[in-house]
Amino acid sequence: MTPRPTLRPGGRSARVQQAVHTAVSALNDTVGREQLTIPLIAEHAGVTPSTIYRRWGSLRELLADVAAERLRPEAPLADTGSLEGDLMAWAGEFMEEMASRPGQQVMADALGSAGHEPRRRCHAWQCEQLALMLSRARDRGESALPEVDALIDGVMAPLIYRVSHAPETLCETRLRHWVRQALGSAGENFRATE
């Protein structure tokens, strides 16, 4: 009763995926993003190029897959004692990473794929992190909490927009402004009317 018809997460398949992802990251740091090619990646991963072509289809999709993985939160999400603090810490770290040239490349790779599974995954993770923060805030007894969607629209969306379109305008002050505004306007949340 697995939802997927027949995946094979077992042994080899997973090892290949791991090896390819590792090779992409390693080569990205050594030869540089622009020099990456599938034959080169395949060689470093110890697989044949056709394996990569069959599994990912193109370099673009492969890079999007790897980029999405890099965008996945790893640290267990600090607990600073307040929702505002948690948001600033988490989004602040994200902002710092994405403010760099390589960070912007990662973002472009993640946003540039034809399929949208990679972007969906990023969105889902971000929602999870925000939901966890909100849940902690609720446990702490904070009131007038915003909804996840309001934080996505109010904080993550402008952050990502500016990483892509105007990275030089990023700064902590601006981030704090978004966070405060999103927290301040809790209660005026979006309601679907259908």
Place this chain on the structure above:
Amino acid sequence: MTPRPTLRPGGRSARVQQAVHTAVSALNDTVGREQLTIPLIAEHAGVTPSTIYRRWGSLRELLADVAAERLRPEAPLADTGSLEGDLMAWAGEFMEEMASRPGQQVMADALGSAGHEPRRRCHAWQCEQLALMLSRARDRGESALPEVDALIDGVMAPLIYRVSHAPETLCETRLRHWVRQALGSAGENFRATE
């Protein structure tokens, strides 16, 4: 005293660019986005592939260039009599275009390039349009107007985020919510503190 060292906007160069852009759009509508290749585009544009490689570098950059062009506002910007109306009309049309599968491809192409000139251009145009709306609103005598940045962060950013990450959540109600909120919180604008 041209700012650019030595561009050649004259005759031939411009014709080639035009022909290539046209070919990309035409082929995109006929053979489909995934079948596009530089040799194919070159043939339809009546130029040799090497011309395209030298000028754009790769298919990714070419598609980003064309996608950015498609994102450029064409219509003269309707005047509905109120800032809220103008915003809803303009952003609403944008949303409708981007809600479709091809629209999402255009967005992905524009966001996926290595260089960020295409994204910069989109941002600049959006700012221009918003500034024009604000200017009209001011002439009309509307008060408590937001700043361009607040509209970018409050309306365009969430719109684009959701086009990329969760297109099925787009709807007019949500758009109206962003617009109202951005207009309502005018006065609480971001101020750089450095």
Place this chain on the structure above:
DNA sequence: ACTGCTAAGGCAAATATTTTGCGTTAAGAG
């Protein structure tokens, strides 16, 4: 454990693409 089934990988030949060197054309300056 053993066996059968099949998704996933390897290999290599056939295609298609990208890159490059060199000659030519035409835009822009004086």
Place this chain on the structure above:
DNA sequence: CTCTTAACGCAAAATATTTGCCTTAGCAGT
């Protein structure tokens, strides 16, 4: 009108991509 040179065309060389066929190894049933 002449000169300079950015931009293009062409074609050969280097790379990358696709595809057919074979082999390997998860996984399920017994």
